[in-house]
Amino acid sequence: MKYAITYENHMVFQHFGKCPAFLLVDIxxxxxxxxxxxxxxxxxxxxxxxxxxEAGVDVLVCGGIGQGARDALAKAHIALIGGASGNVDEIxxxxxxxxxxxDPNGKCNHHHEEGNHDCGNHDCGSHTH
Structure with missing residues (x-):
């Protein structure tokens, strides 16, 4: 099984759409x-x-993720484990x-025009899409 974990500084990055990198793990x-x-x-x-x-990922592990991205993953036949947080080694x-x-609470429900929003149990801070 090939997993992609949203990644930054050895931690699970908390916003799928702004993810700088993925840790790919074959288990x-x-x-x-x-x-x-x-x-x-x-x-x-x-x-x-x-x-x-294209990297052959079977399952995405991430923090917050919006419904549009969830739908795109489903269409691409990639399973999702959302709401993850902490050190990637522990994950x-x-x-x-x-x-x-x-964790179904790991959703990122916001409007693209807003600056600050809450993605599940974390604060994504100010950014634009």
Missing amino acids: EDGIIVKKELLSANGSGHGALVTLIQ VEQLKKGTLQD
Whole structure:
């Protein structure tokens, strides 16, 4: 199973659409087969889904994610574990054990015109799309 974890400074990045990089992790039978970083190159929501799809990702692990991105992932046949937070090494350990679960509260519900918004249980701060 190939996972993409939204990544910045060894932590789960909390806004899928602004994610600077992904930690790609291949796990087979509870063992890490391969780990690598994939730069997002400043891509937006739609391009990020295409990027991880082309990388052969089966499951995206992220913090906050909007409904449009959730729909695009479903269309690309990429499963989602949203609402994740913390150190990526801890997340990888949970993935190896099969204990990491999707948190449906990890949604990013906001209007694109707003500066500040709340993405699930975290504050994304000021930014534009």
